[in-house]
Structures are given as structure tokens and as C-alpha cells.
Amino acid sequence: GQGSVALVGAGPGDPELLTLKAVRVLQSADVVLYDDLVAPAVLDVARREARKMLVGKTGYKPSCKQDDINALMVSLARQGKRVVRLKGGDPMVFGRAGEEITAARDAGLPVEVVPGITAAQGAASRLAVSLTHRDHARRLQFVTAHARDGKLPRDIDWTALADPAATTVVYMPQRTWAELAERAVAAGLDPATPAIAVFSATRPEERQVPATVATLAGALHQAVAEGATGPCLILFGHAIGEAAAFAGELEQH
Amino acid sequence: GQGSVALVGAGPGDPELLTLKAVRVLQSADVVLYDDLVAPAVLDVARREARKMLVGKTGYKPSCKQDDINALMVSLARQGKRVVRLKGGDPMVFGRAGEEITAARDAGLPVEVVPGITAAQGAASRLAVSLTHRDHARRLQFVTAHARDGKLPRDIDWTALADPAATTVVYMPQRTWAELAERAVAAGLDPATPAIAVFSATRPEERQVPATVATLAGALHQAVAEGATGPCLILFGHAIGEAAAFAGELEQH
The missing domain is CATH 3.30.950.10 (Tetrapyrrole methylase, C-terminal domain)
Structure with a gap:
């Protein structure tokens, strides 16, 4: 099947603050690319078979470069994977979502955004x-x-x-x-x-x-x-x- | 049992944008006091046996006065009811939550806030x-x-x-x-x-x-x-x- 990219808000930490839609999308993911600010309890909600990869990019710690994250996301989706980009809080509020949406669009991939509690x-x-x-x-x-x-x-x-x-x-x-x-x-x-x-x-x-x-x-x-x-x-x-x-x-x- | 008040964010309309916590609280409610901006599909998530009362107070239409809503909310909780005050979006963002939290606190009632997607x-x-x-x-x-x-x-x-x-x-x-x-x-x-x-x-x-x-x-x-x-x-x-x-x-x- 065709791959896709979903930017999903992980919320502030309490997994009960995930939206129903975030849970659904996480449970159908093939790959989850997550930030170091995502709480472990939230990550546990993702489909067990999904590959989970820490790509950092929030907080003060060293992390992957944004270009590398974009390239990885696009490459996996082009392989037909349902890629979830899981971000602390809401992707649209200080989440660097802009660059990732542009990268996915430029690659002709369907992009969906699931908001989160910031x-x-x-x-x-x-x-x-x-x-x-x-x-x-x-x-x-x-x-x-x-x-x-x-x-x-x-x-x-x-x-x-x-x-x-x-x-x-x-x-x-x-x-x-x-x-x-x-x-x-x-x-x-x-x-x-x-x-x-x-x-x-x-x-x-x-x-x-x-x-x-x-x-x-x-x-x-x-x-x-x-x-x-x-x-x-x-x-x-x-x-x-x-x-x-x-x-x-x-x-x- | 003791009554309680929970201010719950209904989100913007899509019921899939409710948080897991909002669903849990709605499903244990005795009474739901809701605004006219709450989408009907969201209201359907509440416990079937719960009494649902439109109290308005958002949008441009005439609605109950804030003091009347506060009094109703406190009165029901004092009768031992688990009262959910369901508000469009997030209660803490242009939701008049301040007055309701104060009213519940002044009445000695436990108050919980469940955020919503604004x-x-x-x-x-x-x-x-x-x-x-x-x-x-x-x-x-x-x-x-x-x-x-x-x-x-x-x-x-x-x-x-x-x-x-x-x-x-x-x-x-x-x-x-x-x-x-x-x-x-x-x-x-x-x-x-x-x-x-x-x-x-x-x-x-x-x-x-x-x-x-x-x-x-x-x-x-x-x-x-x-x-x-x-x-x-x-x-x-x-x-x-x-x-x-x-x-x-x-x-x-």
C-alpha cells in the first residue's frame, strides 16, 4: 500500500490526555518517530509491532538534524510505511511541524495532523x-x-x-x-x-x-x-x- | 457519595478529538451541563443515564446567566451528583472557567479540570x-x-x-x-x-x-x-x- 505521514500530538505526558484520534493513529502505525520530550507512557500506546525510533529534536539535548528527520520520514513513507511523527504537546505549537509538512508534501505523500494538548x-x-x-x-x-x-x-x-x-x-x-x-x-x-x-x-x-x-x-x-x-x-x-x-x-x- | 465538579473540554467538534480522560469522566457523569457550542456528536459520548442540560453561555445566543450556571452546578454537586461542566474547546481558553472554579471551591467541592483541544x-x-x-x-x-x-x-x-x-x-x-x-x-x-x-x-x-x-x-x-x-x-x-x-x-x- 501507499505510505503516509501523520504528525501526532503526544500531549504533555499523561497518556490519558491523548485524543481518541491520536490513539487510533498510533495503533495503526508501522513506524513511530518520536521526540525525547514524549513521555514513555504515551509511547506504550503505539502498536506493539511498530518500530519506534527516537529522533530527538526537542529539549536541550543533542538530537538529529531536522533535515535528517525529514529525509528519514519521507524515505520510510516511500517504502509504503504508515509513519507517525510523534511530538510532545501539539505539533502546531513550537513543534517544528512546518518543515516536516513541507518535506512530506514536496515528496507527494499524504499528510495528516492530529492535534494534541499543549x-x-x-x-x-x-x-x-x-x-x-x-x-x-x-x-x-x-x-x-x-x-x-x-x-x-x-x-x-x-x-x-x-x-x-x-x-x-x-x-x-x-x-x-x-x-x-x-x-x-x-x-x-x-x-x-x-x-x-x-x-x-x-x-x-x-x-x-x-x-x-x-x-x-x-x-x-x-x-x-x-x-x-x-x-x-x-x-x-x-x-x-x-x-x-x-x-x-x-x-x- | 460526595458530589464533585469536573470542567471538561469538549474540543472543537470532532468527537475523536476528545481526550481519553474526557471520555472517562463523561462516562461516569450523573449530570452534564453543556454549552451550545458543544457538538451533538460529543454529547453522545456521555453516559446514557446522565441528565444532559443545555446551559448555553457561549456563542452569540441568549443563554443562562453565569451566576445561574454556577448555582445550578453547585446545587447538583451538593446533592451528591458527579457534575460535568462540558465546554467547547478547552475550558481554560475563553471558557469562563475562572468563575466556575471559584464557585465550586467556595462551596467546598472537589474540582477537576480536563483540558480539551481548543x-x-x-x-x-x-x-x-x-x-x-x-x-x-x-x-x-x-x-x-x-x-x-x-x-x-x-x-x-x-x-x-x-x-x-x-x-x-x-x-x-x-x-x-x-x-x-x-x-x-x-x-x-x-x-x-x-x-x-x-x-x-x-x-x-x-x-x-x-x-x-x-x-x-x-x-x-x-x-x-x-x-x-x-x-x-x-x-x-x-x-x-x-x-x-x-x-x-x-x-x-
């Missing part, structure tokens, strides 16, 4: 905090703090980040958060704005680090020293102050 | 377009074009919307899009920026209306006249120009 949504559900709470937030924005060279992206819109009526979610914040916070404050962000780091959102090892924009860099450092691990996300804005973690009434579900 | 993600998967395509977008932002009074919110950050390196998703755009586009262009947004309206994303009646920021108001008007129906979402930004709809090579899955 890390921000996983964290918000665990914090039980509305990212667009009517009293606090008119705009929700996602940014990455990690450019191709591993540094802070050069063209961040600092005014947009300083807006007191926005909720901001920072993906891949760990190496550059201190600088990002400093520059956002310089652009007018109130340093007392509630900010929280969430490690391994929705996984058993989840850890929440509530602080403020001004104090989170230190709190983050300490949490890592104390063993906080896994994918990290930072959320800030006045809506985040509604999170249970700040009220000291955090319930574990 | 409309922007459903639309992006169908358009096969990365919302954060590396060549085009550094920031992804969600705004609502519909304030409490039905008009454009007064405190929109127009500079943030005019940023050429952002992808913007406008929820509830239909009544106010023309004004929003005009003001964003006045703030510096290139009127030739690709923009697309998606009606009923991921549903059988889905309709995509590709245009530009300048021409979408007219195209939208025409699409509605031609029968486009259901929840509408507008996406704009240079990343959106990568959508298959613009290349005239749209495939239906």
Missing part, C-alpha cells in the same frame, strides 16, 4: 487556573525562550510581554528565563506579577514552583537543585495568581 | 499549518473579539496584534472582525497579511475562507450568505500563508 493547557488544568480569566486577561500568548542558537530569540516583542492584561506562557524557558524576565520588566512588566514554573506537567513527577516575575529565577534554581526535572514551562500574568498553588490550597488529583 | 488547534490541524512556523512566527496569541457587552474589548493591545512576527487567533470574531482588522491595520499591521476564517473546524460542515486581513470582512460576509455556519475562528499572520487553502491544494481527510 503543555500550557496541561499546566493550566493542573493549576486549575483559567488562562483567560475575565477579571485579569484579555489576551493569551505563547512564546519560546529558546532560538535556533539556544539563546533568547532576538525579535521578541517586549511590549507585548509587558502588557498587564495578557497571560504569557514561555516554552523552553530554563536557560534564558532570567534574561527574559529582566527585559520584560525593563519594558514595563510589573516585577510583582505572579509567575509559576511547572516541571513535568501532568506527569507523576510534576512540580509547581510559584513565585513572581522578579523572584522566579531564584526559585527555579532552587527547585532544580532539589531535583525538579522534565519539561519546564513558565506562566505569568495576573490570571496565574488565581492558581491554587498561590492560595496554598493545592489539591492533587 | 478551536485554534483544531483549525491548525485541518489547515496543516504550524501556528509557530519558524520562518514566520515567534509568538502565538489568542484574543477574543467579543466583550461582555458584545462589542470589541476596549483594552486590546493593538501593537501586539500588529506585530508581523506573531500568529494571531481571534475567537468569536464574527460581529467585530471588520473593526478589529481596521484598528490593527491602523496600528501597523500589513493589510496584505494572510488571514483565514474557519467555520465549524473539524466538523463535517467545516468551511475555510482564505483571504487577507484587508479582504476577509467581505469574504466572510459572502461565506455566511452562502451558508457557512457554526463556530467561527479567524487566524492571521504570515505563518497562516503556509496553509494548504492558500496554495489551492487543500486535501480533505
Whole structure:
């Protein structure tokens, strides 16, 4: 039969946060090319007979080059395989899906995208905090703090980040958060704005680090020293102050 | 037994985009309070014996007041019912979840949140377009074009919307899009920026209306006249120009 490519969102980690469609597609896969941010419990959902290959490409670790991933994906699909490209969170949100869709299309292969719960949504559900709470937030924005060279992206819109009526979610914040916070404050962000780091959102090892924009860099450092691990996300804005973690009434579900 | 409240994301419409957790919670519900934007096919997933009550509160139609929904939800849970508050998309993204979480907490009830695929993600998967395509977008932002009074919110950050390196998703755009586009262009947004309206994303009646920021108001008007129906979402930004709809090579899955 003809091969195909499906980009599938693995969600933030809890395998129960996979969509029914993701499960169906994973269970009919011949090959699963997965990122190092995909939780092992999610990978277990894939068809047992499927070949599973770690291709990395997210997180801070060394990984395959994007061109190599594209070439492997296309080559396997051309051999008639049903190839699933499994990505942490949602492929369409900081998932490098653009390059892979283009590569598959250029090769004349059918491409399907299955959305996933992105890390921000996983964290918000665990914090039980509305990212667009009517009293606090008119705009929700996602940014990455990690450019191709591993540094802070050069063209961040600092005014947009300083807006007191926005909720901001920072993906891949760990190496550059201190600088990002400093520059956002310089652009007018109130340093007392509630900010929280969430490690391994929705996984058993989840850890929440509530602080403020001004104090989170230190709190983050300490949490890592104390063993906080896994994918990290930072959320800030006045809506985040509604999170249970700040009220000291955090319930574990 | 003790009652409980679960806020559950119904996703954009395709019932296969429910998470496994949403299905589990829906199948153990005693009562489901649902919005008018929840697709009937999603509601069918709920436990057959569950009482299903339309409480509205999304879309443009008249609906129950938020205070009445909160009171009903708390009252049912206090009677020992497992109450599911089922919301289109993700409860934490323009879902009024904040008020309901507070009401349940204030009543001493256990609250759980199950995230859902939000409309922007459903639309992006169908358009096969990365919302954060590396060549085009550094920031992804969600705004609502519909304030409490039905008009454009007064405190929109127009500079943030005019940023050429952002992808913007406008929820509830239909009544106010023309004004929003005009003001964003006045703030510096290139009127030739690709923009697309998606009606009923991921549903059988889905309709995509590709245009530009300048021409979408007219195209939208025409699409509605031609029968486009259901929840509408507008996406704009240079990343959106990568959508298959613009290349005239749209495939239906």
C-alpha cells in the first residue's frame, strides 16, 4: 500500500490526555518517530509491532538534524510505511511541524495532523487556573525562550510581554528565563506579577514552583537543585495568581 | 457519595478529538451541563443515564446567566451528583472557567479540570499549518473579539496584534472582525497579511475562507450568505500563508 505521514500530538505526558484520534493513529502505525520530550507512557500506546525510533529534536539535548528527520520520514513513507511523527504537546505549537509538512508534501505523500494538548493547557488544568480569566486577561500568548542558537530569540516583542492584561506562557524557558524576565520588566512588566514554573506537567513527577516575575529565577534554581526535572514551562500574568498553588490550597488529583 | 465538579473540554467538534480522560469522566457523569457550542456528536459520548442540560453561555445566543450556571452546578454537586461542566474547546481558553472554579471551591467541592483541544488547534490541524512556523512566527496569541457587552474589548493591545512576527487567533470574531482588522491595520499591521476564517473546524460542515486581513470582512460576509455556519475562528499572520487553502491544494481527510 501507499505510505503516509501523520504528525501526532503526544500531549504533555499523561497518556490519558491523548485524543481518541491520536490513539487510533498510533495503533495503526508501522513506524513511530518520536521526540525525547514524549513521555514513555504515551509511547506504550503505539502498536506493539511498530518500530519506534527516537529522533530527538526537542529539549536541550543533542538530537538529529531536522533535515535528517525529514529525509528519514519521507524515505520510510516511500517504502509504503504508515509513519507517525510523534511530538510532545501539539505539533502546531513550537513543534517544528512546518518543515516536516513541507518535506512530506514536496515528496507527494499524504499528510495528516492530529492535534494534541499543549503543555500550557496541561499546566493550566493542573493549576486549575483559567488562562483567560475575565477579571485579569484579555489576551493569551505563547512564546519560546529558546532560538535556533539556544539563546533568547532576538525579535521578541517586549511590549507585548509587558502588557498587564495578557497571560504569557514561555516554552523552553530554563536557560534564558532570567534574561527574559529582566527585559520584560525593563519594558514595563510589573516585577510583582505572579509567575509559576511547572516541571513535568501532568506527569507523576510534576512540580509547581510559584513565585513572581522578579523572584522566579531564584526559585527555579532552587527547585532544580532539589531535583525538579522534565519539561519546564513558565506562566505569568495576573490570571496565574488565581492558581491554587498561590492560595496554598493545592489539591492533587 | 460526595458530589464533585469536573470542567471538561469538549474540543472543537470532532468527537475523536476528545481526550481519553474526557471520555472517562463523561462516562461516569450523573449530570452534564453543556454549552451550545458543544457538538451533538460529543454529547453522545456521555453516559446514557446522565441528565444532559443545555446551559448555553457561549456563542452569540441568549443563554443562562453565569451566576445561574454556577448555582445550578453547585446545587447538583451538593446533592451528591458527579457534575460535568462540558465546554467547547478547552475550558481554560475563553471558557469562563475562572468563575466556575471559584464557585465550586467556595462551596467546598472537589474540582477537576480536563483540558480539551481548543478551536485554534483544531483549525491548525485541518489547515496543516504550524501556528509557530519558524520562518514566520515567534509568538502565538489568542484574543477574543467579543466583550461582555458584545462589542470589541476596549483594552486590546493593538501593537501586539500588529506585530508581523506573531500568529494571531481571534475567537468569536464574527460581529467585530471588520473593526478589529481596521484598528490593527491602523496600528501597523500589513493589510496584505494572510488571514483565514474557519467555520465549524473539524466538523463535517467545516468551511475555510482564505483571504487577507484587508479582504476577509467581505469574504466572510459572502461565506455566511452562502451558508457557512457554526463556530467561527479567524487566524492571521504570515505563518497562516503556509496553509494548504492558500496554495489551492487543500486535501480533505
